[in-house]
Amino acid sequence: xxxxxxxxxxxxxxxxxxxxxxxxxxxxxxxxxxxxxxxxxxxxxxxxxxxxxxxxxxxxxxxxxxxxxxxxxxxxxxxxxxxxxxxxxxxxxxxxxxxxxxxxxxxxxxxxxxxxxxxxxxxxxxxxxxxxxxxxxxxxxxxxxxxxxxxxxxxxxxxxxxxxxxxxxxxxxxxxxxxxxxxxxxxxxxxxxxxxxxxxxxxxxxxxxxxxxxxxxxxxxxxxxxxxxxxxxxxxxxxxxxxxxxxxxxxxxxxxx
Amino acid sequence: xxxxxxxxxxxxxxxxxxxxxxxxxxxxxxxxxxxxxxxxxxxxxxxxxxxxxxxxxxxxxxxxxxxxxxxxxxxxxxxxxxxxxxxxxxxxxxxxxxxxxxxxxxxxxxxxxxxxxxxxxxxxxxxxxxxxxxxxxxxxxxxxxxxxxxxxxxxxxxxxxxxxxxxxxxxxxxxxxxxxxxxxxxxxxxxxxxxxxxxxxxxxxxxxxxxxxxxxxxxxxxxxxxxxxxxxxxxxxxxxxxxxxxxxxxxxxxxxxxxxxxxxxxxxxxxxxxxxxxxxxxxxxxxxxxxxxxxxxxxxxxxxxxxxxxxxxxxxxxxxxxxxxxxxxxxxxxxxxxxxxxxxxxxxxxxxxxxxxxxxxxxxxxxxxxxxxxxxxxxxxxxxxxxxxxxxxxxxxxxxxxxxxxxxxxxxxxxxxxxxxxxxxxxxxxxxxxxxxxxxxxxxxxxxxxxxxxxxxxxxxxxxxxxxxxxxxx
Numbered sequence: 001x002x003x004x005x006x007x008x009x010x011x012x013x014x015x016x017x018x019x020x021x022x023x024x025x026x027x028x029x030x031x032x033x034x035x036x037x038x039x040x041x042x043x044x045x046x047x048x049x050x051x052x053x054x055x056x057x058x059x060x061x062x063x064x065x066x067x068x069x070x071x072x073x074x075x076x077x078x079x080x081x082x083x084x085x086x087x088x089x090x091x092x093x094x095x096x097x098x099x100x101x102x103x104x105x106x107x108x109x110x111x112x113x114x115x116x117x118x119x120x121x122x123x124x125x126x127x128x129x130x131x132x133x134x135x136x137x138x139x140x141x142x143x144x145x146x147x148x149x150x151x152x153x154x155x156x157x158x159x160x161x162x163x164x165x166x167x168x169x170x171x172x173x174x175x176x177x178x179x180x181x182x183x184x185x186x187x188x189x190x191x192x193x194x195x196x197x198x199x200x201x202x203x204x205x206x207x208x209x210x211x212x213x214x215x216x217x218x219x220x221x222x223x224x225x226x227x228x229x230x231x232x233x234x235x236x237x238x239x240x241x242x243x244x245x246x247x248x249x250x251x252x253x254x255x256x257x
Numbered sequence: 258x259x260x261x262x263x264x265x266x267x268x269x270x271x272x273x274x275x276x277x278x279x280x281x282x283x284x285x286x287x288x289x290x291x292x293x294x295x296x297x298x299x300x301x302x303x304x305x306x307x308x309x310x311x312x313x314x315x316x317x318x319x320x321x322x323x324x325x326x327x328x329x330x331x332x333x334x335x336x337x338x339x340x341x342x343x344x345x346x347x348x349x350x351x352x353x354x355x356x357x358x359x360x361x362x363x364x365x366x367x368x369x370x371x372x373x374x375x376x377x378x379x380x381x382x383x384x385x386x387x388x389x390x391x392x393x394x395x396x397x398x399x400x401x402x403x404x405x406x407x408x409x410x411x412x413x414x415x416x417x418x419x420x421x422x423x424x425x426x427x428x429x430x431x432x433x434x435x436x437x438x439x440x441x442x443x444x445x446x447x448x449x450x451x452x453x454x455x456x457x458x459x460x461x462x463x464x465x466x467x468x469x470x471x472x473x474x475x476x477x478x479x480x481x482x483x484x485x486x487x488x489x490x491x492x493x494x495x496x497x498x499x500x501x502x503x504x505x506x507x508x509x510x511x512x513x514x515x516x517x518x519x520x521x522x523x524x525x526x527x528x529x530x531x532x533x534x535x536x537x538x539x540x541x542x543x544x545x546x547x548x549x550x551x552x553x554x555x556x557x558x559x560x561x562x563x564x565x566x567x568x569x570x571x572x573x574x575x576x577x578x579x580x581x582x583x584x585x586x587x588x589x590x591x592x593x594x595x596x597x598x599x600x601x602x603x604x605x606x607x608x609x610x611x612x613x614x615x616x617x618x619x620x621x622x623x624x625x626x627x628x629x630x631x632x633x634x635x636x637x638x639x640x641x642x643x644x645x646x647x648x649x650x651x652x653x654x655x656x657x658x659x660x661x662x663x664x665x666x667x668x669x670x671x672x673x674x675x676x677x678x679x680x681x682x683x684x685x686x687x688x689x690x691x692x693x694x695x696x697x698x699x700x701x702x703x704x705x706x707x708x709x710x711x712x713x714x715x716x717x718x719x720x721x722x723x724x725x726x727x728x729x730x731x
Contacts, residue, residue: 010714016674017707019714026718038718043670049660051618052653053640057661064665160620189577193617199650200615201699202265202272206581207617208703236704239689 002137005035007069009092009101009126012044013228021228024255025093025129028142032133037088041068047100048194055108062105066118083121089136090126093251094227095158098128102162128158129251130226134167141174144256149220151183152250153211153234155227159187168226168250175253183223184214192233208237215245223247264588264611271582280416281583288410288574291519292625298521303512303627310512311628313505314565317466317497321556324466324499325547331469335531337543345375348548352377352458352491353384355544359489361386361455365447367483368392368475369460370568371495371548373405373590377458388458389450391479393443400427406584406592408570409517414583447479457483457540461494462567463509464545467502470530471545474513474523481525490532490540496547497564509567512627516569551603560635563598565628572622572632578615587612594622598635606639610648613639652696671713678709 006029014022026036046061073086092098105119112119133139152172158164172180191197191207211234215223223238223245225231235247262270271277296303317324329339340355342348348371356364364386366372378399381388390399394411397420398404405411412420417434424430430442459480463472471492473480484490500506514520533539555561573579573593584592589600589609597616601609613636622632643649649657663670684690685708693701700706 010718012670015714016677016709019710019712019717022714023717023721026721038715040715041667042715043664043667044660046664049657049664051637051640052657053613053637053642053644053649054653054657055641055644057657057664060661061664156617156619156621160624187621189617189619189621191577191617193619195653196614196617197704198697198699200268200578201702202268203578203581203615204617204699205703206272207577210577232707233704236689236700236706239705240691240703 003034003089005037005088006091006132007037007039007088009045009065009069009090009097010038010042011092011094011097011228013232014093015042017232018228018249021093021249021251024249024251025091027255028133028251029091031142032137032139039068039071041071045097045100047096047104050100050104050108051194051196058104059108059112062108062119063112063115065101066105066109066115066122069122070118083117084124087121087125089132090122091129091132092126093129093249094229095128095155095162095164096227096229098126098131099157099161101126128162128164128226130167130171131162131164134170140170142171142254144254145176146178146222146253146257148177148222149179149181149218150222150224150248150253151181151215151218151220152186153183153190153215153223153225153230154186155225155230156187156189158226168224171254172224172250178253181218181220184217185210186214188214190230190234192230194229197233208233212237212241212243216243221245224250224253226250264586264615267586267588268582268615271586276416276419277414277583278581280414280419281580283416284407284410284413285574285580288519288570289625292516292571292574293519295515295519295521298515303515306508306511307627307629309508310567311565313500313508314567314628315562317499317501317505318556318561318564321497321499324501325496328464328466328469328499329545329547331465331467332531332543332545333469335469335543337469337531337545340544340546341549342546343549345548345550348375348493348546348550349377349380351546352493353380353386355489355491356381356384356386356456359455359542361489363387363450363454364389364456364458365450365454365483365487366390366392366395367457367459367473367480368395368411369458369493370405370408370590371460371493372458374495374550375493375548377493389447389454391447391450391477391483392475393440393477393479396443396447397423400424404585404590407573408568408591408593408595410570414585451479451482451486454483454487456489456491457485457487458491458493459484461492461498461545462513463506464494464499465501465503465506466499468530470503470506470528472506472510473527473529474510474525475527476518476520476524478525481527484527484529485539488540489542489544490529491544491546492529493546493548495552496549497552513567513569516567516571516625516627555602558602559638560598560602562630563595563602563632563635565630566595566599567628568595569627571625571627575621575625576616577619577621578617582615587615594632594636595630598632598639601639601643602635606642606646606648610643610646613637613643650696674709674713678711678713681706681708682711684708
């Protein structure tokens with residue numbers, strides 16, 4: 001049976017920079033009849049700290065996020081093996097934040113008697129947005145209309161971290177009116193990599209240039225992705241070039257005009 | 258022969274080198290597509306055999322002491338001599354001793370990464386010996402006075418035009434940009450080297466513990482000549498380079514050539530067990546030098562898995578960072594993703610703390626690794642080590658407590674977001690910031706940064722909940 005409600009972990013970039021992507025996610029989920037809970041107190045999943053090697057800090061952030069996502073679980077009296085049943089699925093509109101919760105929370109907190117089991121349970125219930133739609137809800141098509149050409153950049157953590165290859169493509173290909181053109185070298189990293197873009201900005205810029213050339217080659221005026229972080233990076237590069245290509249989170253396409 | 262430049266200076270040089278870009282684009286793209294085609298010859302794209310190859314390596318490394326002893330006994334039983342070297346210097350000393358004891362004057366070498374690691378050529382030349390590389394790529398690099406920039410294609414950083422020029426200048430080849438003519442010129446030059454060499458030095462792709470066999474794969478035949486024509490064959494190998502049985506070897510060979518060059522099998526697969534027998538040809542003596550040089554320290558650590566590496570170079574070709582900067586920028590003998598793990602693992606994070614950060618953690622390396630080494634995981638592990646060793650840049654160290662406070666205290670997070678929103682909206686022109694202060698200036702060197710949204714997601718979500726039924730603003 002599909003779940004009746006979900007918890008939305010919106011991510012810090014949607015909270016601060018691209019709220020419209022989060023609202024589009026809510027819109028799509030509600031249209032499917034789901035109740036969308038947005039647990040208060042969400043901040044950042046801690047991935048930047050984890051990737052910087054600051055694992056103590058990342059652990060503190062992981063514990064905070066787990067507290068937020070498990071707040072409605074009755075304290076103390078739920079044995080770890082029952083935790084899973086008590087949690088509504090966690091939907092994350094970002095491949096890289098979902099990958100952090102899914103793969104790295106359980107690793108980081110493996111030795112923690114309280115948070116270790118919480119991390120396992122939450123990880124098992126955590127899905128990236130398109131993965132949730134296709135794998136959990138069994139949706140391949142949402143009623144959406146998008147006029148014109150678009151191209152899709154599969155972000156690395158979604159693709160190679162979570163192994164989600166087809167879900168976004170399936171959903172996109174079923175959008176009425178959308179002409180999806182394949183991005184050359186689609187699976188090449190855009191060069192974002194979090195702090196990598198700042199600490200190794202020259203290498204990152206060179207990687208971005210290659211991605212931007214590929215995007216412009218498609219002639220599509222819209223680039224779609226499932227990670228606001230990569231879209232921010234690509235969008236910033238496109239804007240610097242004076243390109244007219246717009247970046248959109250896939251949810252924004254699915255929520256419709 | 259490490260460069261005196263800093264990591265960032267080396268990267269800068271590499272990024273500005275247009276010829277390097279041309280060379281890397283040509284070669285890495287070709288290797289990547291050849292590899293994909295080669296694995297397509299398995300029904301499951303090689304998933305199962307890669308799993309098996311990984312298991313073989315994991316098993317071997319878990320009982321390395323046993324297999325090393327078995328291998329050494331088998332080499333000696335076949336008539337070879339085994340030498341143990343705990344460091345690079347010790348390994349070079351052994352080689353020089355063997356050369357001196359046997360009145361060796363000239364040496365021909367096959368391709369070997371471990372001898373690069375010990376800087377053997379330099380040591381041999383300092384001891385008055387002549388040494389000539391016979392692998393075409395290595396020969397080119399030796400003529401140019403450079404170091405290899407790729408595990409299997411040492412001269413990958415050079416275009417054919419540059420190589421034509423080099424061979425013209427160094428060995429008097431008529432100027433050409435046809436690779437076949439260059440190969441012929443080098444071949445003619447090397448023929449005498451093989452025939453006159455007193456000693457041939459090779460690396461080892463795999464040592465087979467049960468038989469004491471040395472396996473050497475190559476495409477040029479130079480490896481076969483190096484190991485058979487001179488009267489002494491000396492093979493140098495890292496202690497982790499073993500497989501238990503010949504059957505295990507057959508598994509490794511199936512993934513090695515596919516991963517390296519996209520071949521099902523390399524043109525020459527040499528299996529050498531002992532020196533010449535009484536009634537056959539081959540070298541009079543076989544010496545095997547087993548080199549530790551830091552490997553035993555890596556065993557049992559969180560990054561021990563890097564010792565599974567079979568040196569195919571697939572992770573280099575697939576890596577978007579390597580594709581941009583090539584091998585020399587990494588600064589160590591081993592380059593690319595595997596080098597970014599192996600170099601700090603062998604020589605210490607203190608000297609090599611930047612390398613694990615030279616990755617966007619995109620995972621392309623893990624995807625192509627024939628033994629499924631989780632390189633991104635180990636880069637993260639080494640970043641953690643570096644951080645604990647105090648290698649994190651000052652600005653980040655300073656910012657971490659604030660970041661931690663904000664990410665664990667929602668009101669601080671919202672206050673920080675409000676400040677950032679106010680600041681970015683004040684400073685942005687038409688929604689974009691084009692210049693950020695250091696350390697964020699790296700971002701705006703080539704990208705703009707968007708101003709924060711006028712209203713946060715959480716505020717808009719709450720408003721929407723409260724006005725349930727009314728359309729929200731987008």
